[in-house]
Amino acid sequence: MRVNHLNLINFRNYQKVNIDIDNGINLIYGDNASGKTNLVEAISFVSLGKSFRTNDDSKLIMHQNENARIELEYFSKKKNYLDVILTKEGKTVYHNDIKLERLSELNGLFITITFTPEDVLLFKDSPSVRRKFLNIACSNLYRGYIKQLSDYKNVLKQRNALLKDEIIDERLLEIFNDGMIDNQYQIISCRYQILKRLEEKLNLMVKKFTNINGMIKVKYQCDFDLYDSIADFRKNVLDIYNQDKEQDIKRKATSRGVHHDDFTVYLDSKEVADFASQGQNRLIALCLKLSYGELIKEQINENPVIILDDVLSELDNQHQKKLIDILTEYEQVFITSAEDENIEGINKYQIIDGTVLRRN
Numbered sequence: 216m217r218v219n220h221l222n223l224i225n226f227r228n229y230q231k232v233n234i235d236i237d238n239g240i241n242l243i244y245g246d247n248a249s250g251k252t253n254l255v256e257a258i259s260f261v262s263l264g265k266s267f268r269t270n271d272d273s274k275l276i277m278h279q280n281e282n283a284r285i286e287l288e289y290f291s292k293k294k295n296y297l298d299v300i301l302t303k304e305g306k307t308v309y310h311n312d313i314k315l316e317r318l319s320e321l322n323g324l325f326i327t328i329t330f331t332p333e334d335v336l337l338f339k340d341s342p343s344v345r346r347k348f349l350n351i352a353c354s355n356l357y358r359g360y361i362k363q364l365s366d367y368k369n370v371l372k373q374r375n376a377l378l379k380d381e382i383i384d385e386r387l388l389e390i391f392n393d394g395m396i397d398n399q400y401q402i403i404s405c406r407y408q409i410l411k412r413l414e415e416k417l418n419l420m421v422k423k424f425t426n427i428n429g430m431i432k433v434k435y436q437c438d439f440d441l442y443d444s445i446a447d448f449r450k451n452v453l454d455i456y457n458q459d460k461e462q463d464i465k466r467k468a469t470s471r472g473v474h475h476d477d478f479t480v481y482l483d484s485k486e487v488a489d490f491a492s493q494g495q496n497r498l499i500a501l502c503l504k505l506s507y508g509e510l511i512k513e514q515i516n517e518n519p520v521i522i523l524d525d526v527l528s529e530l531d532n533q534h535q536k537k538l539i540d541i542l543t544e545y546e547q548v549f550i551t552s553a554e555d556e557n558i559e560g561i562n563k564y565q566i567i568d569g570t571v572l573r574r575n
């Protein structure tokens with residue numbers, strides 16, 4: 216996969232951008248606040264249908280304007296087009312001129328993997344951050360995952376609404392308990408499998424890229440036991456919901472379910488979040504994201520576009536060199552940096568106050 220062309224209109228600090236983009240490593244450099252992150256945010260936005268740094272899409276529209284547009288031509292087996300129009304009221308996404316009814320239809324079309332400075336906190340942050348990573352990975356790797364997840368969220372919402380009633384309709388509660396089984400079974404299976412495969416890739420990537428010695432373990436944390444048969448899983452979940460009934464009614468919320476899932480990464484049996492240095496946290500998080508890239512390559516035979524925002528400056532020389540070596544294995548990479556980096560064979564773009572200038 217690769218971006219061939221990018222057009223922006225009134226996106227953040229870019230009034231107008233119209234650029235061709237090459238394969239290989241693209242360095243986006245420029246002063247602080249010139250617009251480097253904004254540029255890669257636009258590329259990532261068309262991939263996910265949302266920003267990697269805000270949930271408020273209106274922030275993406277250039278101040279004093281009513282709407283913004285990101286048009287991107289990408290190559291994945293053939294030329295394709297993604298077009299996003301943002302207004303203060305909402306967004307509309309077109310793929311090859313066909314309007315998407317749901318953002319989930321973007322899954323698997325144009326895959327980007329983004330690493331930002333905040334990812335140093337991937338293992339320390341709240342579980343929702345890790346679930347977000349897991350959900351993006353699962354939805355790009357398993358068709359149907361996102362539907363299972365949204366069905367689950369629907370039933371969960373209805374169950375929680377019921378728990379807020381003065382008098383609980385017990386029969387309805389049982390119906391909702393039942394409605395939470397199949398989708399959770401599928402979600403858990405996907406998450407479990409992905410984490411197993413990521414663990415294997417992560418060990419290889421850490422060896423290849425870093426000077427960290429030791430065995431990495433990735434442990435999936437789920438409120439329910441993992442079962443091979445859905446019948447056993449069903450029994451386990453219903454038992455737990457029965458046990459939790461009084462507590463759920465008192466809390467007016469569902470205490471257990473995949474909405475609490477998490478995963479923990481260990482280096483030689485010690486939690487990376489607690490014991491590893493900041494640099495090691497960053498390296499292992501970066502390795503995890505690259506491992507996800509390896510899974511994409513392996514499973515859907517596509518090269519995801521890698522976006523590294525402000526990462527190089529945080530790495531020592533030796534890790535910078537190794538990272539560049541690893542990145543040459545990808546079809547297309549975007550790296551932002553405040554400095555004009557001296558790396559052989561890369562394409563350079565300088566950003567000066569919302570203007571993109573090709574420099575080689």
Ligand SMILES: Nc1ncnc2c1ncn2[C@@H]1O[C@H](COP(=O)(O)OP(=O)(O)OP(=O)(O)O)[C@@H](O)[C@H]1O
Pocket residue numbers: 226227228245246247248249250251252253254274275276277278525553
């Ligand atoms: N909606 C908007 N309209 C106009 N300008 C905006 C909007 N949103 C953000 N900006 C401005 O865009 C500028 C560039 O932001 P960006 O985060 O891309 O900079 P950067 O080059 O990545 O900087 P750094 O090196 O500090 O990371 C900022 O000055 C910010 O105020």
Ligand SMILES: [Mg+2]
Pocket residue numbers: 251252253524525551
């Ligand atoms: Mg930035």
